[in-house]
Amino acid sequence: MPVASDIADIGSDAPPDAAALPVNEVFYSLQGEGTLAGTPSVFVRISGCNLRCWFCDSYHTSWEPTGAWLSIDEIVDEVASFEAAEHVVLTGGEPMMYEESVGLLDELAEQGYHTTVETNGTIYRDAQIDLASISPKLTSSTPTAERDPKGEGEWAERHEQRRIDVDALADLVDAYESQLKFVVTGVDDMPEIEDVVEQVRAAAETTVSNDEVLLMPEGMTREALDARRNAVAELAMEYGYRYTPRLHVDLWNDAPGT
Ligand SMILES: C[S@@+](CC[C@H](N)C(=O)[O-])C[C@H]1O[C@@H](n2cnc3c(N)ncnc32)[C@H](O)[C@@H]1O
Ligand SMILES: Nc1nc2[nH]cc(C(=O)O)c2c(=O)[nH]1
Ligand code: SF4
Ligand SMILES: [Mg+2]
Numbered sequence: 627m628p629v630a631s632d633i634a635d636i637g638s639d640a641p642p643d644a645a646a647l648p649v650n651e652v653f654y655s656l657q658g659e660g661t662l663a664g665t666p667s668v669f670v671r672i673s674g675c676n677l678r679c680w681f682c683d684s685y686h687t688s689w690e691p692t693g694a695w696l697s698i699d700e701i702v703d704e705v706a707s708f709e710a711a712e713h714v715v716l717t718g719g720e721p722m723m724y725e726e727s728v729g730l731l732d733e734l735a736e737q738g739y740h741t742t743v744e745t746n747g748t749i750y751r752d753a754q755i756d757l758a759s760i761s762p763k764l765t766s767s768t769p770t771a772e773r774d775p776k777g778e779g780e781w782a783e784r785h786e787q788r789r790i791d792v793d794a795l796a797d798l799v800d801a802y803e804s805q806l807k808f809v810v811t812g813v814d815d816m817p818e819i820e821d822v823v824e825q826v827r828a829a830a831e832t833t834v835s836n837d838e839v840l841l842m843p844e845g846m847t848r849e850a851l852d853a854r855r856n857a858v859a860e861l862a863m864e865y866g867y868r869y870t871p872r873l874h875v876d877l878w879n880d881a882p883g884t
């Protein structure tokens with residue numbers, strides 16, 4: 627189980643005896659990001675995170691985690707209630723913090739679902755993952771005092787220490803079909819993206835091609851994306867990386883459960 631302080635606010639309920647995960651929400655939508663954008667998918671959002679990006683669009687899994695402990699069977703039943711879905715996206719928070727995510731992925735694979743895991747890439751686990759959607763976090767994600775959505779920068783140092791683990795990134799890339807999906811706030815992020823990609827290439831046994839490196843504009847709302855998406859699209863062309871939209875934000879803005 628994770629470090630207790632990372633999920634301390636989920637509630638006073640102790641996790642049940644059966645294998646269980648703290649679930650923030652389960653919903654049916656279109657995959658909005660990455661190479662599978664547009665694919666109907668059930669999203670299972672786990673609560674609790676080992677990082678604190680200032681821009682986190684899932685505030686109630688990281689900064690103020692909420693959710694309920696559900697057994698793996700309960701989660702799988704909820705997923706199955708969306709009968710048209712063939713894809714499941716396990717996200718968070720940080721789903722790879724929990725050993726129980728491996729059991730959930732086993733069960734989903736057993737039931738024939740395609741599984742994507744959205745992860746910050748700081749923790750490797752051996753699991754039934756069809757697509758590892760890895761989003762390494764850059765300096766520009768660090769919650770400095772000026773950008774902290776909750777406090778006064780208390781998380782900045784821990785976030786900075788934890789946000790990149792090249793060995794974990796290389797293990798993920800070697801084990802799974804994967805994409806490296808960087809949140810881009812502006813041109814200043816590009817040297818660091820190139821550096822992280824080079825470090826992963828050097829540490830991994832498999833090749834990481836440029837079309838597995840994705841640039842995604844930072845922005846939780848249509849308005850924020852309107853201000854940034856064209857600049858990021860042009861950076862993708864300039865550097866030869868792939869651009870990914872945030873289709874769900876274009877379609878539904880910041881509505882809950884999308
Ligand atoms: C909420 S995170 C959960 C999974 C994992 N913790 C991670 O960061 O990859 C899901 C995805 O949303 C991205 N994301 C979070 N906040 C964002 C924002 N304000 N703008 C763009 N992407 C964002 C993350 O980088 C990640 O790719
Ligand atoms: N539609 C939709 N697509 C997504 N792809 C990754 C998401 C996430 O929060 O991990 C996400 C999300 O929250 N909604
Ligand atoms: S790693 Fe993911 S869930 Fe955690 S704070 Fe950053 S964007 Fe949010
Ligand atoms: Mg999201």
